[in-house]
Amino acid sequence: MPRGVLRTANLPQLQNLIKRDAAAYKEEFLQQWNHYNSIRQIFQINPDEQAAHFRELVTFISQVAQCYPKETAEFPTQLSTLLLEHYGSLSPDIRHSIVQNLVMLKNKGVITSIELLKTLFPLLPRTTSSTLRTFIRKTILSDIKTANMRSKNHKLNRAVQAMLFGMVERGMDGTVTGDKGKSRSQPAGSAEGQANSGDEAMWAVVLTKELWKKGIWDDAKPVSIVALGCFHPSAKVQSASLHFFLGSDEEVEDSDDEEDNAPDIRSLEHKREVTKKTRSGDKKLRRTMKEASKKRKRKDAGSLANFPALQLLNDPQTFGEKLYDMLNKYDNRFSLDHKILIMQLLARVTSAHKLTVLGFYTYVLKYISYHQLRVPAILASLAQSVHDFTPPDALIPVIRKLAQEFIHPGVGAEVVSAGLNSIREICRRQPWAMEEDLLGDLVEYRKSRDKAVTAAARGLLQLFREVNPGMLKRRERGKTASMGMAQGNQPAPFGHSAQAAVDIDGLVLLEDHLNALREEAGEASGEDEDDEEAWNGWDVESDSSDSSSDGEGWIDVDSDGDDHVSISDSEDEDEKGKKAKVGENNPGEEIPDPNRTSTLATTKILTPADFAKLNDLKIQAATKAVESGGGSAAKRKLASLEAAKKAASSGNDDSNLFISEMDILGPRKKAKADYEERMASIAKGREGREKFGSMKGKRNKEQPSSTTNREKARNKPIMMIMGSKGVKGKKKQSLREKQQRLRAHIDKAKKAYH
Known part of the structure; x- marks a missing residue:
């Protein structure tokens, strides 16, 4: 019991x-x-x-x-x-x-x-x-x-x-x-x-x-759920949904960051150096470094835009029209920051899907003013929304307003450069929106004394040299554009697209490079190798930066249906093609034919390592063209290739798709530092310089102290004390005063001697 x-x-x-x-x-x-x-x-x-x-x-x-x-x-x-x-x-x-x-x-x-x-x-x-x-x-x-x-x-x-x-x-x-006037009361009962x-x-x-x-x-x-949230009556829900598509993080709670804790690569490498070398340890270190690199790239790329979400939108034209209707209808209820968020999303959806929302260009006219708050963000959204299918008639009033408000002698140089950069970005996407007379006035600003204005005007001039040199004066077209016009080259009219690409740019260089590697390797490339090691060179992270001759990569399947496959990164097309080595130091080398079409893309699966090597070869070819006197066109091509490589290495592969505020502002002068910044800079410069200071009178005494003014005066150069009161007084002394001064000196010396 x-x-x-x-x-x-x-x-x-x-x-x-x-x-x-x-x-x-x-x-x-x-x-x-x-x-x-x-x-x-x-x-x-x-x-x-x-x-x-x-x-x-x-x-x-x-x-x-x-x-x-x-x-x-x-x-x-x-x-x-x-x-x-x-x-x-x-x-x-x-x-x-x-x-x-x-x-x-x-x-x-x-x-x-x-x-x-x-x-x-x-x-x-x-x-x-x-x-x-x-x-x-x-x-x-x-x-x-x-x-x-x-x-x-x-x-x-x-x-x-x-x-x-x-x-x-x-x-x-x-x-x-x-969200304008957030403290106002809502209607009773609701x-x-x-x-x-x-x-x-x-x-x-x-x-x-x-x-x-x-x-x-x-x-x-999930994209449809957030897209519906963009039109929710609550401005807070709208803001969170807009930030999702714009790629920025705005969270209300602290998220679980266990997956974001990246491993300490430096400690792992040090541990690998001091411990026993094994193949499994090498594979583990490479795998960890690869995962850390992917996480870093995803984090860096998130600051641009959620490009996959923009592509998965259902009926983007209706989505863009609803965004504009909401922006126009509730213009007085939204704050400026919230309206800029809507403008940015509308611009990126319009650019990604090439939409036509003509009312947006009329709406944005009232915000085109140099004293408007956050005008660089507004101008960036305006330029982002333009594409090659945007009607030029809708953009002509916008460009006129930009020229009237930003480009005149009554404003500062940074305002003029912002206006020129905005017009350049708009015309880069739709060149037919520019008027010939206005273009002639704008390119004259290349003679300005301000560096930013000069760079912006030269950028506009160079753009029209490439897309439509006929709108420029004859002396402004340049040699290449004039020769092209003489040969009958004309820009494509509005609505016409360029000819479809038949080859990958620079693929001939990669084909010749792989042929040269195969010639150097000979028959050694047919040896057996470890299956795990054969896949190490297919990606960019694990590929070496010097060469890709290690024979690693994807599998190349022969066209005759043979069951035999070989794992090789340097396996390429049929050997019947023309072979040439790239380089100008070899006396007997063959220069690749620029009109030849490569068959490498039809006979081999190109890996990320192949495309990385292709970019390096294009940069090498552009560098040689610059060194051999290729002119400004070769220099611009080299600069664009290097910028694209830098953007790809930082994870921002889509950086050329979106315009930032810095593209509108252009290069700016360094602002003058205030008193606190100058003092901080001085204190930083003094760190670690104690050993260069004088030790006299400070640390050589029992009681550290500085020297007296008389001791300092003894070591001064004569030209520094020529105008002092003591020196001038000696020159004006009488004979009696000189005798008294000499007698006092003699008496003092005798007392010191005895």
């Missing part, structure tokens, strides 16, 4: 016994189950009564629910209903305990992930506890990540995406209040409901962004 009482009263002990033998202790469990039902009814009426005991019973039943599935079939539903319907009256401890128990039931297989997420999603906008909110958020993300780890769980993903889409859609019929719908939609957007960022979702459905 005492043992039975002890089992029933001690819930942890009873829980342990039930897990060992559930059938033997079913009666004791049913007793606790009935006790739980009676307390639950009391708890729903008065949550403060027996709260601690109720929490213990809930935890006990959650631990052993899988042992009695028939008796506890309604238990998860009861917890979910209690949490959702009586959330406001529950204490924080009870809320957290119920959520933890629901997660435990899911881990034990009592409920599914969908049933758990249906309970957790509505709690995010309602909870005020940061601890519980963080726990719910991490639980949702980890559960979806675990379900999609081995393969895509389409059933769970569809259910979760439907819930998130519903969370955003429920508040779409609200009133757009904007403020609370609209705020709840805004918080709900905000969490839906945040969770979708997190799942996209971690690579769990990468299709068009």
Whole structure:
């Protein structure tokens, strides 16, 4: 009898016994189950009564629910209903305990992930506890990540995406209040409901962004959820959705940064040097360095734009028109920063999909003024929205307004350079938007004394030398453009595209380089090699920068259907083609024919290492062209190739697709440092220079001190003291004063001697 009482009263002990033998202790469990039902009814009426005991019973039943599935079939539903319907009256401890128990039931297989997420999603906008909110958020993300780890769980993903889409859609019929004057009161009766719908939609957007960022979702459905959030009545939801497409991070909570902790590459390399050299250790170090490089590139590329999300937009033309309608309709309700976000997204969608939203160019005219706040960002968005299919008639008023507001003697040099750079970027995408008379006036600014203005005007001049030299005066066209016009070369009219490419630029150089490597290697390239080592040189990170002659890369399949395959990075096309070595130091080398079309792309799979080597060969060829007197055109080509290589090495492969504010501002003079900056620079320059200071009178004495003014005067050059009062006084002394001074000196010397 005492043992039975002890089992029933001690819930942890009873829980342990039930897990060992559930059938033997079913009666004791049913007793606790009935006790739980009676307390639950009391708890729903008065949550403060027996709260601690109720929490213990809930935890006990959650631990052993899988042992009695028939008796506890309604238990998860009861917890979910209690949490959702009586959330406001529950204490924080009870809320957290119920959520933890629901997660435990899911881990034990009592409920599914969908049933758990249906309970957790509505709690995010309602909870005020940061601890519980963080726990719910991490639980949702980890559960979806675990379900999609081995393969895509389409059933769970569809259910979760439907819930998130519903969370955003429920508040779409609200009133757009904007973010200008954030402290103003909302209409009575709708403020609370609209705020709840805004918080709900905000969490839906945040969770979708997190799942996209971690690579769990990468299709068009999460993009559609965030795209709907761009038109939500809440400006906060709009801002979060706009930042998603613009590629910038604006989070409301601290995210889980466990995956972002990059390994210490330097310590791993040092450890590799001092430990025993093994092949597995080398492979592990290369794999770690490759993963760290990919993470760094993803982080750097995120500052430009979410280009994959822009490409996955459904019906981008309608999306762009809705953005413009929202921008135009609620112009007085949005702040300038929020309107610039909408402009940037509209411009990038228009550029990526070559859309036509003509009303935007009329709308932006009122913001084209040199005293407008954040005008560089507005001008960058304006230039970004232009493409080769934009009608020139819509851009002519814009260019005229830019010239009238920015390019005249009444403004500063930086304003003029910004205006010229903006016009240049617009005309780079649509040259037919420029008028001939205006172009003649603008290129005259290349004679300005300011370096930024001169560079901007020369850039505009050089652009039209390449795209349409007929609009320039004869003396401004240059030699190459004049020769092209004499041969009958004319720019393509509006709406006409250039001829389709038939070859990859510079592929002949790569073909000749691989032929030369194969000639040097001879038959040695046919030797067997390790399968693991054969794949090391296919990517750019593991490829050497000096040469690609190590024979590593993708598999080249012969065209005759032979089953034999060889792993070689230098395997290329049929040897019947023309062979030539690239270089001018070899006396008997053959120069590749510039009109020859390479067949390398049709006979070999080009790897990232091949394209990297191709870029290096193009840079080498451009460098030789510059050294042999190729002129300014060769120098510009070399500069563009080097800039593209630098952008690719930093991970910003799409940097030429988007315009930044620095492209509009151009090169600027260094601002004058203030007093604090000058003092900080002086203090920094004095660091570590104590050993160069004088030791006299400071450290050679028992009591460190500086020298006196008389001691300092003795070491001064005569020209520094010629104008001093003492020297001038000696020149004006009388004969009697000189005698008295000499007698005093003699008496003082005698006293010192004796």
